[in-house]
Amino acid sequence: GESVGLHLPTLSVQEGDNSIINCAYSNSASDYFIWYKQESGKGPQFIIDIRSNMDKRQGQRVTVLLNKTVKHLSLQIAATQPGDSAVYFCAENMDSSYKLIFGSGTRLLVRP
Amino acid sequence: GAGVSQTPSNKVTEKGKYVELRCDPISGHTALYWYRQSLGQGPEFLIYFQGTGAADDSGLPNDRFFAVRPEGSVSTLKIQRTERGDSAVYLCASSLKQGGGYTFGSGTRLTVV
Numbered sequence: 001g002e003s004v005g006l007h008l009p010t011l012s013v014q015e016g017d018n019s020i021i022n023c024a025y026s027n028s029a030s031d032y033f034i035w036y037k038q039e040s041g042k043g044p045q046f047i048i049d050i051r052s053n054m055d056k057r058q059g060q061r062v063t064v065l066l067n068k069t070v071k072h073l074s075l076q077i078a079a080t081q082p083g084d085s086a087v088y089f090c091a092e093n094m095d096s097s098y099k100l101i102f103g104s105g106t107r108l109l110v111r112p
Numbered sequence: 113g114a115g116v117s118q119t120p121s122n123k124v125t126e127k128g129k130y131v132e133l134r135c136d137p138i139s140g141h142t143a144l145y146w147y148r149q150s151l152g153q154g155p156e157f158l159i160y161f162q163g164t165g166a167a168d169d170s171g172l173p174n175d176r177f178f179a180v181r182p183e184g185s186v187s188t189l190k191i192q193r194t195e196r197g198d199s200a201v202y203l204c205a206s207s208l209k210q211g212g213g214y215t216f217g218s219g220t221r222l223t224v225v
Contacts, residue, residue: 034213043116043203043216044155089154098143098168098207100214102154 012109019077021106023090026071030092034100035064035075039086047075047088077108085110114138116217118204124223125194133189133220137206144187145214146179147203155203161187194224 013019025033031052036044050057050064050073057064063076073090087107091100117136125131137144142163147155157171164184172178176194181187191198201221207214 036216041218043205043218046213046215049213091154098145098160098162099157100155102156104152104154 009104010107010109012111013080014111015082016079019075019080019084019108021075021077021088021090021108023073023075023103024071025073025090025092027092027094027101028068028071029094030101032093033064033066033073034091034093035062035073036089036091036102037084037086038089038105044089080108080110082110082112084108116204116206116215118202118217118220120220121218122221122223124225127194127196127224129194131191131194131222133191133202133204133222135187135189135204135206135217137185137187137204138215139185141206141208141215142184143207143209143214144181145205145207146187146189147205147216149201149203149219151200158189158202191222194222196224198222199224 034049035047037047038044048059048062048064050066055066061078065074077084087105089102089105091102093100119134144161146158148158149155159169159172159179160167161181164181176192179189201219203216203219205214205216
């Protein structure tokens with residue numbers, strides 16, 4: 001079936017640099033997307049979301065970009081900090097349904 | 113409560129045994145979800161409750177898995193005749209309404225030996 005996927009399984013960045021985590025989705029019917037952060041031993045934590053009628057949304061140090069033409073989602077983290085080290089998942093949701101479809105995750109490692 | 117609470121945090125059981133995993137959602141959240149997460153993978157949907165009823169249990173892998181939410185708050189995921197392949201982290205989440213993002217608990221790590 002259609003699913004959310006990720007380009008890079010592991011991303012290593014220098015502390016203070018910007019990070020970009022990418023995600024490709026295949027279901028054009030998806031209209032809601034979420035980025036989650038998961039630290040070891042914890043459940044996924046909501047970071048930021050975006051609906052399909054937008055192409056950009058900003059939060060505190062994070063920005064999500066949505067390109068519906070190529071079905072691509074990205075998470076940008078500004079001035080990456082050691083506390084940002086975690087696995088990041090994108091998830092999609094269709095027609096405001098309850099079911100989230102997750103990708104397999106990208107591990108972000110922040111070098112001091 | 114302040115967040116979604118799951119107990120136990122870790123459970124080790126022998127193959128063939130029965131286990132129950134508990135989820136306490138955020139107070140007032142009518143929607144409750146169970147997901148399963150294997151090592152290195154994203155969470156996979158198991159079942160969704162709206163109130164007391166299971167609105168969608170299509171993600172349950174087989175009839176050894178069952179979940180209840182009798183009073184529309186606490187939910188229990190039950191696994192009969194556990195198999196080694198059931199080993200995973202079982203995540204519970206809740207939300208105020210259907211759709212949108214939801215809040216996850218820290219999960220129960222189930223190990224079947």
